[in-house]
Amino acid sequence: DTGVSQDPRHKITKRGQNVTFRCDPISEHNRLYWYRQTLGQGPEFLTYFQNEAQLEKSRLLSDRFSAERPKGSFSTLEIQRTEQGDSAMYLCASTGQGRDTQYFGPGTRLTVL
């Protein structure tokens, strides 16, 4: 399978714990995006990378959210001190050079108890 992959698919955690999600984009894609989707809403853009550079992070929801893409390949999204309001689907997407179609992964479903 050469699509975008995300791990884990599901994560249940207790309030106050830290969680980290991983995204592996399509191999030749240099742009990687993170989105959050809550029930009944469309995906909400959080941040994006071009290669290893994080070019937009002002839309991250709070300073508890951070993302990295250290070698320009896979990316991680970390949420520190999780809150119940963080419960959502976290989606990753990638695209090739230029403003083009974004291909989404299956998402990570986070439940904060």
Place this chain on the structure above:
Amino acid sequence: SQKIEQNSEALNIQEGKTATLTCNYTNYSPAYLQWYRQDPGRGPVFLLLIRENEKEKRKERLKVTFDTTLKQSLFHITASQPADSATYLCALDVRGGADGLTFGKGTHLIIQP
């Protein structure tokens, strides 16, 4: 304020008929408009992209139109099938934006056998 609006209620269509979904936007100047399909618990799947200088795009049973004067896109599925039942998301690629896609809430389409 900026808004993207899609049919908020579920759309019920009889099998074999044409389903038409609407996406209206205000206060955006999109370079692209894209349509995605999303099944429950899964990431969005890209269907069609149409650029600001294009009026219409087709792919098999799918057709999308883009009217930048009306600020509207219509998405058509001809000869609809129960397997077409899903949520369909409209997304804008906004010129000068943060390079993330801006999504509508989606329209839940139900094709009745």
